[in-house]
Amino acid sequence: MSKDAATARLAFEIVKTACSNCNLRELCLPIGLAPEELKKLDELVSARRRLKRGDYLYRAGQVFESIYAVRSGFFKTDVLIEDGRDQVTGFQMTGELLGLDGISSEIHTCNAIALEDSEVCAIPFSHLEGLSRQIHTLQHHFHKVMSREIVRDHGVMMLLGTMRAEERLAAFLLNLSQRFKARGYSPAEFNLRMSRDEIGSYLGLKLETVSRTFSHFQEEGLLAVHQRKIRILHTEGLKKLMTHQRT
Amino acid sequence: MSKDAATARLAFEIVKTACSNCNLRELCLPIGLAPEELKKLDELVSARRRLKRGDYLYRAGQVFESIYAVRSGFFKTDVLIEDGRDQVTGFQMTGELLGLDGISSEIHTCNAIALEDSEVCAIPFSHLEGLSRQIHTLQHHFHKVMSREIVRDHGVMMLLGTMRAEERLAAFLLNLSQRFKARGYSPAEFNLRMSRDEIGSYLGLKLETVSRTFSHFQEEGLLAVHQRKIRILHTEGLKKLMTHQRT
DNA sequence: CCCTGCGTTTGATCCACGTCAACCCGACGG
DNA sequence: CCGTCGGGTTGACGTGGATCAAACGCAGGG
Structure with missing residues (x-):
């Protein structure tokens, strides 16, 4: 320092x-x-x-x-x-x-x-x-990056348009997990950098709902949550939660 | 024919x-x-x-x-x-x-x-x-088009994440109106090409809610709706509706 | 050490929208 | 002309998540 x-x-x-x-x-x-x-x-x-x-x-x-x-x-x-x-x-x-x-x-x-x-x-x-x-490769890669952003946004639209709170949070956590993994960090244990309010804003939920859903996941044994420290205990459970619900 | x-x-x-x-x-x-x-x-x-x-x-x-x-x-x-x-x-x-x-x-x-x-x-x-x-111009224009798509998606995310049913539908109609206008058609009167269900899917609402909201707008004198034929009677009213609500 | 403040958790209540169901209406075919 | 069919409307009711409110707990400062 x-x-x-x-x-x-x-x-x-x-x-x-x-x-x-x-x-x-x-x-x-x-x-x-x-x-x-x-x-x-x-x-x-x-x-x-x-x-x-x-x-x-x-x-x-x-x-x-x-x-x-x-x-x-x-x-x-x-x-x-x-x-x-x-x-x-x-x-x-x-x-x-x-x-x-x-x-x-x-x-x-x-x-x-x-x-x-x-x-x-x-x-x-x-x-x-x-x-x-x-440089063709650079050009093409840049186009892919932009396109990937569009695809990602579609995913978020899907999430906001059709998923319930639990599914949204599960999808969010799994996405983070996967991105940490891609960077060589643990996919199971990480620190959230954002507040409940920011998560809520991203997911179209209020911070209270985010907090409650975290607690709920914890009760179910899917996660261990301590403040912003997250440990995923049961990835499959989260995945199932994300897809399973129908209506 | x-x-x-x-x-x-x-x-x-x-x-x-x-x-x-x-x-x-x-x-x-x-x-x-x-x-x-x-x-x-x-x-x-x-x-x-x-x-x-x-x-x-x-x-x-x-x-x-x-x-x-x-x-x-x-x-x-x-x-x-x-x-x-x-x-x-x-x-x-x-x-x-x-x-x-x-x-x-x-x-x-x-x-x-x-x-x-x-x-x-x-x-x-x-x-x-x-x-x-x-062709630089083409390259740049294409990049702009992709970027505009990203910006549009952000708008939809905003809509899905923070707006209530009335606001969503108002935003949707105003957007269509403006796009028709840009193409030389009447911004006030047009035919929807999509079903209530498709509108609902886009806006993250059920078709019943879309239908009810249309009726509601009609009662308020904002629109004339007959099946898929829409006439916007009070653009400003719709705009106000879109922005005015706070919480 | 305690005080303060902010982010978070938890509970009680409310309400916008979803769900379920009946009915309407214009289009189309016989 | 009537019957059918699919999309649209409308009503009654249920519920997931918002809202309001209180309390908690960790961090930073004195």
Whole structure:
């Protein structure tokens, strides 16, 4: 926590700014690029940005210039409408991209907020377009990423439109679990970075309902919950819960 | 309706297959392209496809090869999960693109179904990627289209997550109204192409609730509803309804 | 150590929408 | 002309989750 330690860490990380030796390269934009292509991508990532918990990466209404790749940390995005209502539209973790919504109007349409101290790589969008005209693989991969975002959103629409509270929370936890697993963390035990209120907003539920549903899962022996620490005891049970209900 | 008339119309439309003289060029993919660029795009649109009401344009699970631009008609897309539940994820009208969800996994993730006799232009995706490496404007425009889809989905998530039935239906009607207007049709009077059930599925409501809400709007003097024919009598009233409620 | 504050849990009550069921109505076929 | 059929409307009733309210528990500060 000392100033020196922070400086030292900064220096260390600057050394490995490049995509080509970033340990996320299998998760992030560079997937499938040849070494020489990766070199080009290195030049593209113009800047890193560090954020503290609670900092805004960008705000709705700001001019869109770059997309961001999460290098470390955890984000949420949310939209709000005039009358004060808001909704969390997603949670982003390591290797995921932020800001794709801004491309359409050159203006960000949501807020992106760090839920813990985080670091992102800024990728100026016009550069990305330029480079993806040269590198097929990059172009195609970028298209896939955008498309995946659309598919993900459809999943959330499904969840919000047809599922009951238990199913929503089960789906949410299983999704988190799987994403942690993909990043080499335990799929069974993790810390939530977001509050009950934020989960509720994402799932279209009130925080009380989220809390009650957690308790309920715990009573059923599906989970161990302590504050934001979650241990999944019975993955299959959660999965069944998600699908089983019919009407 | 005679066979001859149909044939004649077919012949007529084949003549103007090209984007360069398509009257949708201001709405569809070619927006903003220079004449010589438009020529190149012409070669890209490999085939038209006609569909009758109820026909599937593609089904979830099929291999993805092309995206489609709606030339005429009206579509819905829906996703379904194992247990039989399904959800309409969108309604597409003239000039809008279908199939973007398939890019991510090379497999369509939803069904696209014609709600009336329709015609689409098939755009082989690999060709589109090729051409957009040559034409900046096309590339950028395509990115904007994908991004707009993401923003639209966020809007639906907002609707499903935070709005009550009346607000949802008001938002839905205003959205349709505006899209009809953009296409030169009356924003105040139009025919719904979809059933109450399909509206309900899209809005996360049951058809009875949709029906009741229509009746309610009619009692309030906001709408005149007769079957699928809608006349908006009081746009401002609908808008206020959409925003006004707080909690 | 205690005080304060915020996020969370838990309980009691309420209500918007779902469910179930009857009925209506325009389209279509015989 | 009537019978049928599918989508739409309307009513009565049930319920999942919202709302309101109180209490808890951990973290940070004095």
